[in-house]
Amino acid sequence: MTATTKGSLTCVGVGMMLGAHICPISRSHIENADIVFSAMSDGFVEKWLEQLNPNVHSLQSLYGKDKSRHKTYKEMVQTIVTAVQQNKKVVAAFYGHPGVFVKPAHQAIEQTRALGFDATMVPGISAEACLYADLGMDPGKQGCQHYETSQFMLYQRRIDPSAMLVLWQIGLAGDLSMGIGTTGVAERRLLLELLAEDYSLEHNCWLYEAATMPLMQPRMEQLPLKALLQAEINQHTTLVIPPEKSLVPNIQMRQRLKILQQQATNISKQDNNVIPFNKREKIQ
Ligand SMILES: C[S@@+](CC[C@H](N)C(=O)[O-])C[C@H]1O[C@@H](n2cnc3c(N)ncnc32)[C@H](O)[C@@H]1O
Structure with a gap:
C-alpha cells in the first residue's frame, strides 16, 4: 500500500520575457508538478509551459467580457485549492512576479494554508x-x-x-x-x-x-x-x-540626529577617561 502524498501549492512567476526570465527553482516546480494552472493571457506562454509539463490547464477562460474580475479571481482560487484538496502537487504559474498585483495567487496561498496544506510563493521578474x-x-x-x-x-x-x-x-x-x-x-x-x-x-x-x-x-x-x-x-x-521636485532636507530631524551623535561621542570620550580597573593598582 502506498501512502497518499499530501497536496501542496506553489505559486511561481515565469517573468516577463518568454522562456528567458524564469528562475531554476520555478522551472523545477513546474517540471515536477502533478498539475500546472496557467493564468496567462498569452497562448505562446502556455505552449512553452507544456514543454516543461504536459499537464497544463489554462485559467484564462474564466475571464468574461461582462464579468467582474472579482468573480474570475474567486473561481481561479477555487479551482487551484480544489486540486490541492485532491492531494495533488499543484503549481499555479503567473507572468511576472506571482505576488505583484496578483490577488488570486495571494488568496490561493492563504486558503490552502488555512486548510492545513503547504503553500509557498517563488518570486519572479516583474514589470x-x-x-x-x-x-x-x-x-x-x-x-x-x-x-x-x-x-x-x-x-x-x-x-x-x-x-x-x-x-x-x-x-x-x-x-x-x-x-x-x-x-x-x-x-x-x-x-x-x-x-x-x-x-x-x-x-x-x-x-x-x-x-x-x-x-x-x-x-x-x-x-x-x-x-x-x-x-x-x-x-x-x-x-x-519621474520625480518633479528635488528632495527637501528635514532640518529638524538632521539637528536631532546631530545632537544624538554628539551625545554618543561625549559618552565614549568619558569612557576613555576612566582608568581601567586592572590598571588602577599599578598607578597607586
Ligand atoms: C495584474 S498586473 C500583473 C503584474 C505582474 N504580476 C508583474 O509581476 O509585473 C497587470 C499590470 O502589470 C503591468 N504590466 C503587465 N505587463 C507589462 C509589460 N509587458 N510591461 C509593463 N508593464 C506591464 C501593467 O501595469 C498591467 O496593467
Missing part, C-alpha cells in the same frame, strides 16, 4: 524589475511610490512629487465595473485632474511596456503628462512619472 533596468531608474535614488491606478483614483492619497510614481493598470483607469476592457478619455481626464494637484502637466512621464519576447524592444515612450489623453494605452502599459 517593475524590468522598468528599473530599461528606463535606468533606481527607486533608491529619491524613493518610489506604486499604486494600482483605479485604487489611486478611488482613495485619498498623499503623493510625494519628489519621489518616482508608478501607476499600474493605467489602461483600466477608473473602471468601476472591475471588467477587462480598457477605459477611455473621460476617465483619463479625471486621472489627469488628480495628478495636476501635485504635478505640472508639462512634466514628462513614460509609458512603459516591457519586452515579452526575445528580440522584442520594450516600449519606452516619453511624453508630457497632458499628452496622456491622446496616447495609446494598453492593458499591459505601466505609467512611470
Whole structure:
C-alpha cells in the first residue's frame, strides 16, 4: 500500500520575457508538478509551459467580457485549492512576479494554508524589475511610490512629487465595473485632474511596456503628462512619472540626529577617561 502524498501549492512567476526570465527553482516546480494552472493571457506562454509539463490547464477562460474580475479571481482560487484538496502537487504559474498585483495567487496561498496544506510563493521578474533596468531608474535614488491606478483614483492619497510614481493598470483607469476592457478619455481626464494637484502637466512621464519576447524592444515612450489623453494605452502599459521636485532636507530631524551623535561621542570620550580597573593598582 502506498501512502497518499499530501497536496501542496506553489505559486511561481515565469517573468516577463518568454522562456528567458524564469528562475531554476520555478522551472523545477513546474517540471515536477502533478498539475500546472496557467493564468496567462498569452497562448505562446502556455505552449512553452507544456514543454516543461504536459499537464497544463489554462485559467484564462474564466475571464468574461461582462464579468467582474472579482468573480474570475474567486473561481481561479477555487479551482487551484480544489486540486490541492485532491492531494495533488499543484503549481499555479503567473507572468511576472506571482505576488505583484496578483490577488488570486495571494488568496490561493492563504486558503490552502488555512486548510492545513503547504503553500509557498517563488518570486519572479516583474514589470517593475524590468522598468528599473530599461528606463535606468533606481527607486533608491529619491524613493518610489506604486499604486494600482483605479485604487489611486478611488482613495485619498498623499503623493510625494519628489519621489518616482508608478501607476499600474493605467489602461483600466477608473473602471468601476472591475471588467477587462480598457477605459477611455473621460476617465483619463479625471486621472489627469488628480495628478495636476501635485504635478505640472508639462512634466514628462513614460509609458512603459516591457519586452515579452526575445528580440522584442520594450516600449519606452516619453511624453508630457497632458499628452496622456491622446496616447495609446494598453492593458499591459505601466505609467512611470519621474520625480518633479528635488528632495527637501528635514532640518529638524538632521539637528536631532546631530545632537544624538554628539551625545554618543561625549559618552565614549568619558569612557576613555576612566582608568581601567586592572590598571588602577599599578598607578597607586
Ligand atoms: C495584474 S498586473 C500583473 C503584474 C505582474 N504580476 C508583474 O509581476 O509585473 C497587470 C499590470 O502589470 C503591468 N504590466 C503587465 N505587463 C507589462 C509589460 N509587458 N510591461 C509593463 N508593464 C506591464 C501593467 O501595469 C498591467 O496593467
